[in-house]
Amino acid sequence: GAGVSQSPSNKVTEKGKDVELRCDPISGHTALYWYRQSLGQGLEFLIYFQGNSAPDKSGLPSDRFSAERTGGSVSTLTIQRTQQEDSAVYLCASSSVGGDTQYFGPGTRLTVL
Amino acid sequence: ELKVEQNPLFLSMQEGKNYTIYCNYSTTSDRLYWYRQDPGKSLESLFVLLSNGAVKQEGRLMASLDTKARLSTLHITAAVHDLSATYFCAVEPGSARQLTFGSGTQLTVLP
Numbered sequence: 001g002a003g004v005s006q007s008p009s010n011k012v013t014e015k016g017k018d019v020e021l022r023c024d025p026i027s028g029h030t031a032l033y034w035y036r037q038s039l040g041q042g043l044e045f046l047i048y049f050q051g052n053s054a055p056d057k058s059g060l061p062s063d064r065f066s067a068e069r070t071g072g073s074v075s076t077l078t079i080q081r082t083q084q085e086d087s088a089v090y091l092c093a094s095s096s097v098g099g100d101t102q103y104f105g106p107g108t109r110l111t112v113l
Numbered sequence: 114e115l116k117v118e119q120n121p122l123f124l125s126m127q128e129g130k131n132y133t134i135y136c137n138y139s140t141t142s143d144r145l146y147w148y149r150q151d152p153g154k155s156l157e158s159l160f161v162l163l164s165n166g167a168v169k170q171e172g173r174l175m176a177s178l179d180t181k182a183r184l185s186t187l188h189i190t191a192a193v194h195d196l197s198a199t200y201f202c203a204v205e206p207g208s209a210r211q212l213t214f215g216s217g218t219q220l221t222v223l224p
Contacts, residue, residue: 033211043201043214050210059211091155095210100144100163102212104156 002026004105006092012111013082021077021108025094032075033095033102034067038088046090049075051097082112115140115206119215126192127223134218136185136202144205145185146212147176149198156201160187192222 005024013019025032034046045059049069060066064082069075079086089109093102116139126132136145144163148156160169162178162185169176173196175188185202199219203212 031210035212042216043203043212045211045213048209048211056209056211093156100161101146101158103158104148106155 004092004094004103006090006105006108008108009106010109010111012113014113015084016081018078018080019082019110021079021090021110023075023077023092023094023105025073025075025092026096026103029094029096029099029103030072031095031097031099031102032069033093034075034077035091035093036088037091037107041088043091046077079110082110084112086110087112115142115204115213117202117204117213117215119200119202119218121218122216123219123221125221125223126189128193129191131191132189134187134189134200134202134220136187136215138183138185138204138213140206141180141183142204142206143180145178146203146205147185147187148201148203150201150217151198159200189220192220194222194224196220197222 007022030051032049037043047067048056064080067077089107091107092105095102118137147159150156160176165180167178173190178185199217201214201217203214
């Protein structure tokens with residue numbers, strides 16, 4: 001079946017602009033995660049959604065980062081006033097209820113000039 | 114704060130040889146994952162280890178978990194070039210579901 005999809009695959013933006021990254025989880029998966037991968041910091045957790053519960057935002061690095069999940073499915077990660085240090089690959093993952101494995105999407109490579 | 118340490122970070126090995134990658138973590142956890150990442154690609158799940166003493170094998174790779182020692186190993190048997198990739202271990206701390214990743218081990222298998 002279809003895996004986790006993300007769009008866009010690549011995004012180049014200028015410093016100070018806002019960006020939105022989209023994630024479509026595997027159908028039926030109730031848990032959705034955002035991570036980012038950068039050379040300097042490795043793989044870092046950002047935010048976690050589980051069903052209708054309040055999201056775990058403990059990994060968001062600043063208040064410029066926010067995410068929402070509409071209808072328990074698609075999620076959007078928004079970065080406001082982008083900075084060069086935001087350049088990274090943003091990965092989305094999903095898992096099923098009671099499931100153990102997080103399945104990762106292909107990622108969005110964000111470059112802030 | 115949970116810390117996950119992998120070693121080695123870089124590993125070059127000859128085809129046909131065996132080697133082990135180590136993953137140590139700093140707090141109690143019964144859930145450990147191994148992922149593979151090819152250059153420019155996303156993360157592919159390899160193993161899920163959910164209890165002390167768990168051992169999983171797939172082809173030339175075998176993973177094990179010792180929760181008392183807070184240690185997991187990924188053993189490579191008779192390496193082949195196709196195994197060249199970066200391998201990450203990740204730990205799920207306590208009741209939280211988010212993963213804390215190690216730095217990754219970049220494996221290169223030489224002919």
